[in-house]
Amino acid sequence: MTTTSSHRTDIDFDSPEHQARLAELYRDFAAAGMAPLWTAREELMPLSPRPRAVAHLWRWSELYPLAARSADLVPVGRGGERRAISLANPGLGGSPYATPTLWAAIQYLAPHENAPEHRHTQSAFRFVLEGEGVWTVVDGDPVAMRRGDLLLTPGWCFHGHHNVSDQPMAWLDGLDIPFVSQTDQGFFEFGPDELTDRSVPERSRSELLWGGPGLTPVSSTGARPSSPLMAYRWAHTDAALAAQLELEDGGYPGVVSAGHAAVRFTNPATGGDALTTMRTEMHRLRAGASSLRTRSSASSVWQVFAGAGTVTVGGADHPVGRGDVVAVPAWTELSFRAGDGLDLFSFSDAPVFEKLHLLRTEVVA
Numbered sequence: 001m002t003t004t005s006s007h008r009t010d011i012d013f014d015s016p017e018h019q020a021r022l023a024e025l026y027r028d029f030a031a032a033g034m035a036p037l038w039t040a041r042e043e044l045m046p047l048s049p050r051p052r053a054v055a056h057l058w059r060w061s062e063l064y065p066l067a068a069r070s071a072d073l074v075p076v077g078r079g080g081e082r083r084a085i086s087l088a089n090p091g092l093g094g095s096p097y098a099t100p101t102l103w104a105a106i107q108y109l110a111p112h113e114n115a116p117e118h119r120h121t122q123s124a125f126r127f128v129l130e131g132e133g134v135w136t137v138v139d140g141d142p143v144a145m146r147r148g149d150l151l152l153t154p155g156w157c158f159h160g161h162h163n164v165s166d167q168p169m170a171w172l173d174g175l176d177i178p179f180v181s182q183t184d185q186g187f188f189e190f191g192p193d194e195l196t197d198r199s200v201p202e203r204s205r206s207e208l209l210w211g212g213p214g215l216t217p218v219s220s221t222g223a224r225p226s227s228p229l230m231a232y233r234w235a236h237t238d239a240a241l242a243a244q245l246e247l248e249d250g251g252y253p254g255v256v257s258a259g260h261a262a263v264r265f266t267n268p269a270t271g272g273d274a275l276t277t278m279r280t281e282m283h284r285l286r287a288g289a290s291s292l293r294t295r296s297s298a299s300s301v302w303q304v305f306a307g308a309g310t311v312t313v314g315g316a317d318h319p320v321g322r323g324d325v326v327a328v329p330a331w332t333e334l335s336f337r338a339g340d341g342l343d344l345f346s347f348s349d350a351p352v353f354e355k356l357h358l359l360r361t362e363v364v365a
């Protein structure tokens, strides 16, 4: 793009001599480590977001067997730390990121394997599509992982996993790795090679303290920015979604459509998001129901937990079923339609932009 000044009628901007001097100026800018705005204004300040990430779908039927193959070939242990295989958005030039801010991976732990303890400033969660038998030990508190559960690892909490069963287990990992990496906020520390606590309690210490809705332990020493509750159990999530669907008007009309129930996983001490950098939610669409068509300046990742249906993202329809994962770039139109019913887990970077007063979300007519 070029600009012309209304004041400089004395300059012939199209003359060969002018063009040569301009080319020389741009070369000298580059050599001096300078860059003009006027040639890049549209790229630097588009009228609305122009994500490099693309809408993309990964099939569980492809993810799972590939993760299982890696278990036969790659040990899990100190150094590599985790057998986690990330979902790379094809629009991001080979970076192992689902969106510019979000990492999504399938992690696989074979029978009786351990993933050693460490901690990092990146926040993490696990969402369990299927299986059980793994305990994740978060700051010394062993937390059982089972189908439908959301397990948290807030930033800088030590954590390791161990599979005590005779079956392999795989789950979805979500982390804010790209955001933390691109803003140079990453710190990492190794813990002991062996897990500090190999016990396998039915309920973690965090659940024994924070087990009742609306009930705060009197011994609580004040709210922390991320949730003190490390496990959100499927029985509770399922019951909350089922109860919401009993309300014919959806509860708060205009935010969700009829037949669409949605809950957010929150910090019980503050009501804010469970993690500081990622929003986590569970959605349920009744058989045949459609969600509203929305777009958000937050980017997000969705996994089908149960049922089947159609996702419409960026104007294209895709049939989806259990375990399939969809990446949704910023400002990309999104809606879901259920077949016989559809349960969806989602996570996004919304809390970051909400705190910075940058978040925009709208229902598209």
Ligand code: 1HN
Residues within 6 Å of the ligand: 081, 082, 084, 105, 107, 120, 124, 159, 173, 175, 177
């Ligand atoms: C990590 O600690 C986990 O704890 C998963 O399960 C994925 C990716 C990069 C760095 C650390 C986990 C990770 C990770």
